[in-house]
Amino acid sequence: MKEILREMGMIARSLDSISNIEFKEYDLTKGQYLYLVRIYENPGIIQEKLAEMIKVDRTTAARAIKKLEMQGFIEKKEDAVNKKIKKLFPTDKASTVYPILKREGDHSDRVALAGFSEEETEILFHLLQRVRKNIEVDWEYVKKGNKRNY
Template identity: 75%
Template sequence: MKEILREIGMIARALDSISNVEFKEIELTKGQYLYLVRIGENPGIIQEKLAEMIKVDRTTAARAIKQLEMKGFIERKDDDRNKKIKKLYLTEKGEELFPIIKRENEHSNQVALAGLSEHDAEALFDLLQKVRKNVEVDWEFVKKGNKRTY
């Protein structure tokens, strides 16, 4: 069988490395741009949902969110109904970076999909979504402290 996951991993690591280098000058490091863009796309998201969306554990998400908050890119606001719930929003400083990150994402998509027809790109997207959904089942299972059998 082809090493599909190895290829996906190499693509992800290469794009992550590029972003980390390019975003260093705007004080974003080690994938923090992922958090910033997801908060920008989902204003008022809670930390747990954000961690789930990015597929990281709560501790990793908490650390990244704290750093972004300390740098002034995001802020936490109390929920109107439940003061224990803290919603995440971009600050003015974060809002300024949001379009830059979005442009980088669009550029990376164009580069990655160069030479593919629109039909091929759609097919690839659909297939990758299926793969992600398959992996999410194990991710949820392991996240709850279980061990996979292989």
């Protein structure tokens, strides 16, 4: 069997390393840009949904969110109905950085897909979505404290 997940991991780690280096000047490190982009694109999202979207545990998300808040990139606001719920919103500082993050993401897409036809790109996208959905089943299972059977 081909080592597809290793290839995917190398791609993800390479892009993450590039982003961490390039976004250091904006004081965004260790994948914080992922959180910032999702919050910017989904203003009012709650921490739990954000963690689920990025596929990290709540503690990891909480640390990144706290740091982004301390740096002035995001702010938490109480829900109008349920005061226990804190919604996440981008600040003006985030609005300044977001176009740069978006350009980098678009550039990385173009580089990664260089030489692919539109049809190949569409096929790859759908195949990767299927892979993600398959993995999400195990992620949900393990996240609840279970152990997979190998």
